[in-house]
Amino acid sequence: MRVDIFALPVVEIELSRLSSVSSPRTSGEDPEHVETLLSAEGELPPILVHRPTMRVVDGLHRLKAARVRGDTTIVARFIDGAESDAFVLAVEANIRHGLPLSLADRKRAAVQIIGTHPQWSDRRVASATGISAGTVADLRKCGGDAGNEARIGRDGRIRPVDSSERRRHAADLIRSDPGLSLRQVAKQVGISPETVRDVRGRLERGESPTPDGSRRLRTKPLPLGRAEPDIGRAVDRERLVVLEQLKADPALRLSEVGRILLRMLSMHSMDGQEWERILHGVPPHLYGVVAGFARDHARVWAGFADHLENRATDLATG
Incomplete structure (x- = not known):
């Protein structure tokens, strides 16, 4: 469920009508955060309420502060839809602003979402709960869920598990x-x-x-730096052409971080023959040590690439 909560109308609701029993925050209200809200100047943002059940989706501490002040009403926005979708929205709201959910609460929320939305991919559950996709996968396995034939990703597309x-x-x-x-x-x-x-x-x-x-x-x-022996040189040339284009990009060339990145990319953009020359130049007694460093650096670059691709996806999906 994708909801633009800021486009929803603001209404005034009686506190006596509201419930917070479905909050993903199992530890309840944080007294210090409530005190912070009580001392804040100006009106607090509207809370979010699931209309069919009148449960507070987002704004547990604001609700508590209003009760401590002796208020009888509070401003809110209503959302409709299934209660399971409202819980997802509650988790998303509580990991993105205000007092963040604890790791334990986020994991418990992920388990609940896996149960109510088994068709969702690990990455989509991870995006909603603020934990890694790997952690979601582990939680899914612990729950005995072998998975459906297909799952829905963060982009809304259905993909087969097998x-x-x-x-x-x-x-x-x-x-x-x-x-x-x-x-x-x-x-x-x-x-x-x-x-x-x-x-x-x-x-x-x-x-x-x-x-x-x-x-x-x-x-x-395969030879180092090549995808297939007969086309490796073409791949090398294409990579070097892209690198030259990056070097000409003012966004990189004119910033300190950009220049550091260009130096790192240049260092790792040698052709296959140069890689082979370095490979044969490693002393035999250092094979294991250098191999360990190489694998560690490969994992760092892979993680760096993952972050960039995830950011590109977020920008593309708005």
Whole structure:
């Protein structure tokens, strides 16, 4: 349920009609936060109320402050719809402003949302509760939920949980056009960019694109810096062209952070032959140590990419 709460009309409601039993905040009101609201100047923002049940969706502390002051009414906005959707809205409201929900409350809320919205993807539940998609997946497993055949993502699209065929399709696209971005492949195939990243990583390691495919596709890994031996040089050239375009972008070239980013990208944009030269120059007694550093840096870059792609999605979806 997507609601523009600021577009809803403001009404005055009698306090005696309101209930807060469905609040995601299991610890109840925080006395210090209530005191802060009591000492605030000006009128407090309207609370949010689920009209069918008259339960407070957002504004538990404002309600308490009004009662302490001896008020008999409070300004509010009404929302309609299912009670389970109202709970989701309550969680979203309480993690984005005011006194944030505790981690324990957010996890409990995620468990409840998994139960009422089993068709939602881990990322969509994570977005509503302010925890990671991995934590949601763990909570789903602990609850014995093997998942539906398909789930609804944050963008509203329905995606299959068992995506073996789509993984194979993604692998074919990556092989035929390695210059495609994660999001371009994901959009064509109907899986998440993270799944495409996993498929690409499996191909680079010579593995099957599906998790259950134990058969290795090659006896040795691909040359460093290349997606396929016969097209690696084209990929190198394309990457260098993009890098030159980035260097010419004033948004990066004229800022300190931008220049740091450009230096980091330049350092990691060597062609495959240069990577091979460095590989053969590592002393044998340091293979394990350097490999550990390389994997750690790869995880850092992957996390950096995830954050950027998530921000791009948020901007695109408004």
